[in-house]
Amino acid sequence: MGKTxxxxxxxxxxxxxxxxxxxxxxxxxxxxxxxxxxxxxFGEVDLNKRFLEFCxxxxxxxxxxxxxxxxxxxxxxxxxxxxxxxxxAQAKHCLDDCRRLLIAKKFVTGxxxxxxxxxxxxxxxxxxxxxxIIEKLTVFSNYAKEQIGISxxxxxEGNARDCYYTAFxxxxxxxxxxxxxxSRRPPQNRINALISFLNSMCYVTTLAQIYKTHIDPxxxxxxxxxxxxxxxxxxxxxxxxxxxxDRLIFSLLNKxxxxxxxxxxxxxxxxxxxxKGRPIVLKAWEERLNSTIEHPRLKRNVSYRSLIRMEAxxxxxxxxxxxxxxxxxxxx
Amino acid sequence: xxxxxxxxxxLGGTLVWYFTICKREVWLMARGVEPDRDDEFLALGRxxxxxxYNRDRHCIDFGNSKFxxxxxxxxxxxxxxxxxxxxxxxxxxxxxAHYLYELQKNGVEARGELLFPKxxxxxxxxxxxxxxxxxxxxxxxxxxxxxxxxxPCAKKCKYCRNCxxxxxxxx
Numbered sequence: 001m002g003k004t005x006x007x008x009x010x011x012x013x014x015x016x017x018x019x020x021x022x023x024x025x026x027x028x029x030x031x032x033x034x035x036x037x038x039x040x041x042f043g044e045v046d047l048n049k050r051f052l053e054f055c056x057x058x059x060x061x062x063x064x065x066x067x068x069x070x071x072x073x074x075x076x077x078x079x080x081x082x083x084x085x086x087x088x089a090q091a092k093h094c095l096d097d098c099r100r101l102l103i104a105k106k107f108v109t110g111x112x113x114x115x116x117x118x119x120x121x122x123x124x125x126x127x128x129x130x131x132x133i134i135e136k137l138t139v140f141s142n143y144a145k146e147q148i149g150i151s152x153x154x155x156x157e158g159n160a161r162d163c164y165y166t167a168f169x170x171x172x173x174x175x176x177x178x179x180x181x182x183s184r185r186p187p188q189n190r191i192n193a194l195i196s197f198l199n200s201m202c203y204v205t206t207l208a209q210i211y212k213t214h215i216d217p218x219x220x221x222x223x224x225x226x227x228x229x230x231x232x233x234x235x236x237x238x239x240x241x242x243x244x245x246d247r248l249i250f251s252l253l254n255k256x257x258x259x260x261x262x263x264x265x266x267x268x269x270x271x272x273x274x275x276k277g278r279p280i281v282l283k284a285w286e287e288r289l290n291s292t293i294e295h296p297r298l299k300r301n302v303s304y305r306s307l308i309r310m311e312a313x314x315x316x317x318x319x320x321x322x323x324x325x326x327x328x329x330x331x332x
Numbered sequence: 333x334x335x336x337x338x339x340x341x342x343l344g345g346t347l348v349w350y351f352t353i354c355k356r357e358v359w360l361m362a363r364g365v366e367p368d369r370d371d372e373f374l375a376l377g378r379x380x381x382x383x384x385y386n387r388d389r390h391c392i393d394f395g396n397s398k399f400x401x402x403x404x405x406x407x408x409x410x411x412x413x414x415x416x417x418x419x420x421x422x423x424x425x426x427x428x429a430h431y432l433y434e435l436q437k438n439g440v441e442a443r444g445e446l447l448f449p450k451x452x453x454x455x456x457x458x459x460x461x462x463x464x465x466x467x468x469x470x471x472x473x474x475x476x477x478x479x480x481x482x483x484p485c486a487k488k489c490k491y492c493r494n495c496x497x498x499x500x501x502x503x
Contacts, residue, residue, distance in 0.1 A: 001370050059369075083364030214365055297502040310503035316365070317500070321482035 001306065002037035004208075004289075006282050008275070010043040015054040033058045038208045040201075042069065042278065061211060063204040068186075068272040071200040074207060074230075079216075086214040089319040094219050097150075103318065103325060104150055104222040104235075108157045110327025111238040112141040115164045117330040118242040122171050122250070133167045154222065157238075164242075172253045176260040186270025190263045191249070193271045194281070198245040199237070201285055206233040206240070209309035215316050236311050243330050244304055248288050252281065344396035345413075347474055348430040348467075352423035353491050355477055355484045360497065362478040367496030374496050377416050384414060384449040395438075397431055401447070409442040411435070418448050418455075420491070425457055426470070432459040433467050 007013070011024025020031040024043075033054070038061040055062060055077055062075035093099045116137050123130040140160035147153040161182070168179045168191060179191045187193040207230055210217045220231030222238070252258040262277025273281060292301035295310075302310070311328055318325035350357040360367075367374065385401055392399040401412030413428045428444040435442045436459060444457035477484065486501040495501075 080369070081366060083366070085363035086365060212368070212370065295502075298498065306499070310499055313500045313503040317503070320363075320365075323486075 002035045004205075004286065005031060005036055005039045006279075006286070007039060007041045007043050007045060008279060008282075011045060013039075013041075013045045013047040013051055015051045020051075020054075020060075033060065036060050038063065038204075040204065040282075041065065059211075061208050063207075065200075068266055069197050069278060070272075071204065074204065076207075076211070076217075079211075081212065081214045083214040086316060086320065087216055089321075090215055090219050093319045094221060094225060100221050101148070101150060101153070103315070104153055105144060105147070106325055106327050107222045107235045107238050108144045108153055108160075109141050110329065111157070111242065112137050112144065112160050112164075113327070113329050114239060114242040115160070115246075116141075117332070118246050118250075119164070119167050119171075121247070121332070127170060129170050130167055133163060133170075136163050150222070150224075157222070168246075168249075171250050177253055186266055186268070186272070189271055190260060191253075193263060193273050194249055194252075194258065195245070197273045197278075197281065198249065198285065199241060201282075202237045202241055202245050203230075203233050205289065205305065206237045206308050206312075209305065210236070210312045212309055213312040213316055215312055215319070232312075232315075236308065236315070239311060239327050240304070240308060244288055248284060252284055257284065342396040343430075343471055343474060345398065345427045345430060348470060349420075349423050349427040351470055351474055352426055353420060354489065354495070354497075356486060356501070357495075357497060358474055358477050359480060359483040360500075362474075365500075368499060371496035373416070373494050380416055380449060381414060385412070385447065388412065394431075395434055397434060399431060401445075405443075409435070409440060410445055411442050412445045412447050414447045414449065416448075416450065418446075418451060418453060421446070421455070425455075426463075426467070428457045429459055429463045430467055430470075432457070433464055 007022065009022075009024045009026065011022055014021045014023060016030075018033060020033050020036065022029045022031065022045075036058070040063045042065045052062075052075060054060075055075065059077050059080055061077060064072040064074070066072050093103065116134050119130045119134050119137075123134065137160060140156055140163065144153060144156045144160070147156060165179060165182045172179075172191070177189075177191045177194075179189065182195070183189070183192045184196060187196045207217055210233055215232065217230040217232045219225050220235050223231040223234040225231050257280060258277060262274055262280065263271050264274040266272055289305040290303050292303050293307070294300070295302045295307075307328060314323070314325050314328075317323045346361060347358055350361055357367075381400065388401040388403055392402045399411050400414045401410075403410050403412070411428065411431050413424060413431070415424050418424070424446050428446060432442050432444050444459075446455040446457060448454065492498055492501070
């Protein structure tokens with residue numbers, strides 16, 4: 001698997017023979033294209049069509065973020081894992097209400113299961129106030145299993161997440177990172193800004209992993225498919241957000257690696273993670289993705305990043321009637 | 333999945349090769365579910381293909397097959413197949429025999445040579461009547477496998493460990 005490159009500085013992105021070059025104020029940097037899978041671009045960079053063609057040829061995905069670190073879009077190179085059989089099967093599972101609901105429910109219950117795991121970790125360390133939230137999540141999970149429509153299911157998912165977010169202040173101790181309630185577009189306080197930022201990291205990471213499989217990121221099951229944007233990555237990311245994003249947030253805040261000074265206010269209202277805070281969060285995020293756990297079936301260590309790709313494989317197997325999808329559940 | 337493909341699978345060398353190794357691979361490959369591109373063994377294979385026997389002609393398309401090497405030696409045509417290792421030599425023999433059989437059906441008599449550049453080893457393969465009957469059987473079985481509605485279940489075997497499908501099968 002190739003590397004992920006985070007471009008934080010401004011300058012020019014170029015192709016020089018068969019190498020990627022970043023040219024900026026700090027000089028030239030050469031990046032081998034063979035070992036690069038994706039680039040997350042935060043700085044103001046100039047690039048040309050020749051560079052985009054080079055990225056397509058080498059299957060390098062480019063994700064763009066604006067000044068405030070908000071996701072703007074992805075340069076998604078031409079599909080290279082083409083399987084008509086898989087696309088047809090995926091569309092079929094999406095069009096059939098019954099089959100679609102079955103998969104969508106697994107995303108919701110799997111996500112709730114992992115939210116519980118994230119909270120149980122802190123409950124075991126003496127934060128017993130979390131227990132009532134964990135209980136409520138169990139109720140939501142059971143409730144989700146009984147739903148017969150996607151929109152109702154989405155509603156339950158939203159409620160479960162709201163309930164789960166009430167645990168955040170209990171874990172982080174509030175203070176300058178008090179959440180009160182989840183707010184988006186734009187986030188109203190620091191922790192909401194941090195959640196939004198890392199959630200978008202999770203979405204693009206999942207997208208890049210889906211690209212390596214045969215399934216199509218435009219056809220989602222829980223999130224509505226509208227062909228203007230990717231939706232399957234949002235579905236799969238639900239499973240991993242509690243385990244990767246939220247646990248990372250708790251760790252960053254409890255170790256005080258991220259502080260109030262790392263945030264700024266947007267001119268149009270809202271709070272965002274500043275340019276000073278970004279490298280700290282991104283470094284921790286990359287480390288988290290590359291950390292490994294032992295895979296029970298493969299019997300070897302796999303990184304969280306690979307685990308996301310394997311989740312996409314599981315969906316692929318489900319739609320091919322090979323093996324029923326069971327969402328990844330954190331074991332501790 | 334109900335079989336919605338009216339076209340029968342393309343019986344290329346890869347399917348014949350996979351047939352000896354893993355039936356599930358045959359099904360997946362026939363449906364266009366290709367193995368992981370990042371797999372290091374596949375990358376090594378591509379590299380060996382690119383860097384060895386450069387003087388001979390490479391990648392000759394013939395029907396659904398692709399020959400690594402083709403040359404003439406004392407009036408007979410020689411088809412060469414390059415492999416990373418001789419670990420799956422039975423599969424390699426069958427694949428090459430399949431090429432020779434395809435050529436014969438088109439009126440071309442040829443001899444085969446398996447090449448293992450890393451091991452500095454080669455082996456000759458001749459198309460016998462026995463091999464031909466065996467291949468006819470294999471074709472039937474490949475068609476039967478590919479027309480199954482779902483892939484044959486994953487079963488652990490000695491090839492799983494280094495297989496580029498292993499993350500798909502055991503995820």
